[in-house]
Amino acid sequence: MAMYKYQWGVIKSVVFMLCLLPFGILVNDLINDRLGANPIESMHVTLGEWALRFLCLTLSLSPCKQIFGLTWLNKFRRMLGLYSFFYALMHFMVYIVLDISLDWMVFVEEINDGPYILFGVVTFLILLPLAITSLTAMQKLLGKNWKKLHSLVYLAAITALLHYFLLVKTEFGKPLFYAAIILLLLGFRLVRRALKKNKIKSVYSKRTSNREKLV
Amino acid sequence: MLIKNDDASLTKEVTDPQVFKARRKIIQAAIALGATASVSAAANEKKAYQHVPIGPYSKKLQVTDYEDAINYTNFYEFSTNKKDSTVLAQALKISPWQVLIEGEVDKPGLYDFEDILKKVNLEERIYRFRCVEAWSMVVPWIGFPLHQLIKQVQPTSRAKFVEFTTVLQPDVMPGLRYSSLKWPYTEGLRMDEAMHPLTLMATGMYDEKLPKQNGAPLRLVVPWKYGFKSIKSIIKIRFLENMPSTAWNTSAPGEYGFYANVNPAVPHPRWSQARERVLGASIFTPKRKTEKFNGYGEQVAALYSGMNLKKYY
Ligand code: HEM
Numbered sequence: 257m258a259m260y261k262y263q264w265g266v267i268k269s270v271v272f273m274l275c276l277l278p279f280g281i282l283v284n285d286l287i288n289d290r291l292g293a294n295p296i297e298s299m300h301v302t303l304g305e306w307a308l309r310f311l312c313l314t315l316s317l318s319p320c321k322q323i324f325g326l327t328w329l330n331k332f333r334r335m336l337g338l339y340s341f342f343y344a345l346m347h348f349m350v351y352i353v354l355d356i357s358l359d360w361m362v363f364v365e366e367i368n369d370g371p372y373i374l375f376g377v378v379t380f381l382i383l384l385p386l387a388i389t390s391l392t393a394m395q396k397l398l399g400k401n402w403k404k405l406h407s408l409v410y411l412a413a414i415t416a417l418l419h420y421f422l423l424v425k426t427e428f429g430k431p432l433f434y435a436a437i438i439l440l441l442l443g444f445r446l447v448r449r450a451l452k453k454n455k456i457k458s459v460y461s462k463r464t465s466n467r468e469k470l471v
Numbered sequence: 472m473l474i475k476n477d478d479a480s481l482t483k484e485v486t487d488p489q490v491f492k493a494r495r496k497i498i499q500a501a502i503a504l505g506a507t508a509s510v511s512a513a514a515n516e517k518k519a520y521q522h523v524p525i526g527p528y529s530k531k532l533q534v535t536d537y538e539d540a541i542n543y544t545n546f547y548e549f550s551t552n553k554k555d556s557t558v559l560a561q562a563l564k565i566s567p568w569q570v571l572i573e574g575e576v577d578k579p580g581l582y583d584f585e586d587i588l589k590k591v592n593l594e595e596r597i598y599r600f601r602c603v604e605a606w607s608m609v610v611p612w613i614g615f616p617l618h619q620l621i622k623q624v625q626p627t628s629r630a631k632f633v634e635f636t637t638v639l640q641p642d643v644m645p646g647l648r649y650s651s652l653k654w655p656y657t658e659g660l661r662m663d664e665a666m667h668p669l670t671l672m673a674t675g676m677y678d679e680k681l682p683k684q685n686g687a688p689l690r691l692v693v694p695w696k697y698g699f700k701s702i703k704s705i706i707k708i709r710f711l712e713n714m715p716s717t718a719w720n721t722s723a724p725g726e727y728g729f730y731a732n733v734n735p736a737v738p739h740p741r742w743s744q745a746r747e748r749v750l751g752a753s754i755f756t757p758k759r760k761t762e763k764f765n766g767y768g769e770q771v772a773a774l775y776s777g778m779n780l781k782k783y784y
Contacts, residue, residue, distance in 0.1 A: 286754075292554070293539035293750040294606055355748075357757040362746065369743030422741050425604070426651035426722065427551040 264331060271332060275339045278306050279346065296355050303347035304376075308416050308434055310340035315413060315441045322448070334390050337409070341387040348380050372422035375415050382412040410445070413438045518678040520613040526594030528669055530766075534597060535608035537677045539751040544684045545602070546703060547651055548637065548644040560684035562643035563704065568688050574710035575630035578623070584688055588674065590623055591615035595678075596671055596692075601733045601747060601765045603697040605758075608750040612692050613675030618666045626662070626710045633665040634658070634715035635691055636707035652718045658702035659715040659729065660693065661774075669694055669770055672705075695767040697731045728784040732775065733765035737784050 282302050285291050291298040314336040317329045351373075356362040366373050386406055388394065395402050417438060420431040542557050549559035568584040593615055601607040621633075637656040641647050647654050664670060671692040674681060681687040686703025693700050699719050709715070719727035726740050735745045746758035764771050775783075 293535075293543035293608075294748055295754050296748060297606075354754050355758070357755075359757065362758070365745055366743045369738035369745065370741045372741055425551075426547070 268331065268335070272335060275310070275335070278302065279343070296350065299350045300347065300355070303343050303350060304420075305430075307340050307343035307347055308420065310336055310343060311409070311413055311416060312434060312437050312441070314340055315409065315438065319441060319444045338387060338390060341383045344380050344383050348376075351376075370422070372419055375419035375422060379412050379415040379419055382408050382415065386412075410442055413442070519680045520593065520595075520675045520678045523593045523595050523613050523675075523678070526596050528770075529595060529597045529611075530599065530609075532597055532599060532609040534611055534677075535749075536751045540608055540610055540676065541682045541685060543606075543608075543750060545604075545698070546646075546684055546686075548639075548646045548654070548656065549684075550646050551649075551651055556646070557684040559643075559645065560682075563638075563683040563687065564640060564643065565683065565688045565704075568706075570689065570705060571707045572624050572709075573707070574634075575627040575712060576710050577625035577627060587620060587689075591619045591672075593674065598671070598692060598694040599765055600692070600694065600698055600701070601761065603699055603727065603731070603739065603744075605742065605744060605747050605761075606750055607747040607759065607761075607765075610676050611678075612671055612673040613678065614671040614673035614692065616668055617670045617672050617691070618668065620672060620708075621665060624710075629712045630710035631662050632711045632714050633660050633662065634707075634709040634711055635660075635702045635705050636709070637702055638704045638706040652722050656702060656718045657715065658691065658700055658717050659711075660700075661714075663774055664693070667771060667774065669767060695733060695764040695771045697727075697733055699727065700731050730775075730780075730783050732771075732780065732784075733761060734763055734780055734784070735761040736763070737781050 282299065286295060286299070289295075314333060317333050317336065320326055321329045352358060352363070356366065367377070386409060389398060389402065389405060398405065417431060417435050420434065421428070424431060543553050544557055544560075545551075545553060546556040546560050549556040566584075570582050570584065570587060571580075572582060573579045593613055595611055595613055597609060597611045599607055599609050635658045639647070639655045660670070671694075673686070673690050673692045674688060676682075676685060681690065686701075689705050690703045691701050691705065714729060717729060719731075720729050733744075738744050744761055747761050749756065749759050762768070
């Protein structure tokens with residue numbers, strides 16, 4: 257798509273604002289006392305779910321690019337990834353500052369008493385270095401290792417799912433929905449990788465057999 | 472058993488404007504969803520239980536806002552979502568209402584709700600209500616001690632347990648289509664728990680008849696147990712020799728026991744029960760420490776003496 261740089265700038269700003277909208281709505285609802293009887297739970301649910309949604313969106317960019325040839329999607333990868341981190345960070349902050357009132361004893365107690373908080377924390381701890389290393393300078397610094405590091409995002413998706421499955425009582429519909437999406441994306445990636453390897457192998461064996469002929 | 476009554480002169484804490492405001496909100500919500508006539512008629516009624524006296528077991532606690540208590544309810548027959556179930560439950564048909572009493576009793580039968588009410592004494596009881604999801608509220612219930620009803624129907628000597636069943640109205644209960652729990656919802660108590668003076672059959676709250684989402688017209692309230700024991704909209708009470716199966720226990724036996732006594736020392740397998748979020752509290756209020764037996768240990772701990780509460784959760 258031929259577009260000037262400033263046009264992309266405008267589109268990017270629009271996307272940026274759209275991604276911030278759920279947060280804005282949440283803050284507005286909070287200020288106007290519209291989060292119901294248990295506002296902290298409402299915030300957890302909204303922020304946690306948006307963190308997961310952005311994680312899924314980020315993961316879907318590469319497949320969409322590969323299937324539909326939409327190379328411009330790459331321009332949004334960092335932004336969406338960082339939004340996932342942003343919502344996860346806000347989710348974590350609500351937990352630490354409001355839910356457990358900065359009381360580390362409660363933190364230890366809750367991690368001891370049930371596994372779902374731990375999976376949330378693990379997910380967050382995976383996303384944290386990915387967010388830090390998303391800077392272009394870091395990307396250059398890490399070179400090839402950058403890609404390796406960032407494939408951890410799949411692990412984060414899986415621990416986020418575990419976090420989700422472990423906190424619901426009977427309403428498994430939503431976590432199942434996200435699990436289906438994530439498995440699909442992960443499957444796509446694995447199949448593609450397997451195919452690529454095969455291709456390289458077959459190219460390689462062709463070459464060697466050609467050489468043998470020459471000899 | 473010594474039961475302290477340190478607040479006989481307790482004044483009713485809910486102010487009229489609060490209740491009025493709350494009502495208006497839910498009425499608006501209901502109107503927006505099309506359930507108009509019946510709800511607005513209710514708004515013109517006088518408070519049904521305005522003159523019900525405060526009972527001896529009422530606790531002096533700060534009562535949760537009416538609006539919070541009626542808009543944050545679990546009623547899985549309608550929806551697993553607390554907001555949706557509040558709205559959908561307005562379709563529940565509650566009159567006429569009858570309760571079938573059967574099993575190990577001398578006077579089984581189908582009893583009209585009105586007839587049950589004639590033979591019991593209503594009182595107000597302010598209780599803390601602790602949900603297994605780690606939140607709590609304080610509700611001024613209106614009701615009668617369950618033992619008043621039990622004595623009338625005369626259980627036989629074989630009756631060791633009581634089973635309760637919630638109404639099934641498939642045409643208005645979309646939640647029944649999902650097998651989140653085994654329907655109909657059932658709960659149970661040991662006979663001594665059922666006879667305990669704290670065990671209440673509620674017909675109202677906040678001086679009003681029970682809102683539908685809160686289990687109209689008749690529900691159980693067992694304040695020292697997790698909220699799911701306090702079964703809603705009861706149509707059947709059965710007296711049994713053996714322990715009945717109960718809805719949550721059947722769905723996840725490792726997570727929800729028959730006893731389900733509130734106990735901060737025994738976590739749910741997947742989350743802590745040590746603390747609870749108080750409904751309506753400011754977002755800066757820390758969670759409250761959960762009390763053993765939800766603070767009713769003095770009255771009920773004896774029921775479980777010698778029992779391993781970790782095993783019988
Ligand atoms: C940083 C550590 C984390 C902590 C302490 C944490 C804690 C929590 C808590 C307390 C809840 C609410 C449970 C409830 O009351 O129903 C929750 C829900 C949730 N969290 Fe987390 N979380 C963390 C990280 C994450 C991350 C990184 C993600 C996703 C990428 C995530 C996704 C979710 C989702 C999807 C929900 C459920 C929303 C729903 O019920 O629909 N969490 N989390």
